[in-house]
Amino acid sequence: MRVIAKSTLREFWEKHSDCEQQLKSWYQEASRANWRNSNEIKTEYPSASILQDNRIVFNIKGNNYRLIIRINFAYQMIWIRFVGTHSEYDKIDANKI
Numbered sequence: 001m002r003v004i005a006k007s008t009l010r011e012f013w014e015k016h017s018d019c020e021q022q023l024k025s026w027y028q029e030a031s032r033a034n035w036r037n038s039n040e041i042k043t044e045y046p047s048a049s050i051l052q053d054n055r056i057v058f059n060i061k062g063n064n065y066r067l068i069i070r071i072n073f074a075y076q077m078i079w080i081r082f083v084g085t086h087s088e089y090d091k092i093d094a095n096k097i
Contacts, residue, residue, distance in 0.1 A: 001033050001076045008080040019061045026058060036073055052095050068094055
């Protein structure tokens with residue numbers, strides 16, 4: 001999968017260094033993945049939440065942080081839509097961001 005954009009993750013872990021390794025690991029796993037549907041993601045990440053419009057929420061570092069992506073399975077593309085703390089996540093609409 002092609003992940004757009006790693007710089008979003010990098011900017012976040014530069015401010016929150018305690019999640020750097022987890023975000024790097026997620027990026028590497030997602031880049032190597034060949035997911036064809038959200039069920040395949042749930043198999044690999046059971047705690048991920050599947051939302052509408054091909055959005056998926058990942059818990060990062062024991063649910064201290066949240067990562068929202070939007071995925072296009074046909075084109076094998078992932079867009080980082082949001083990465084933030086749990087409290088920041090509570091303030092947004094994950095289905096629309």
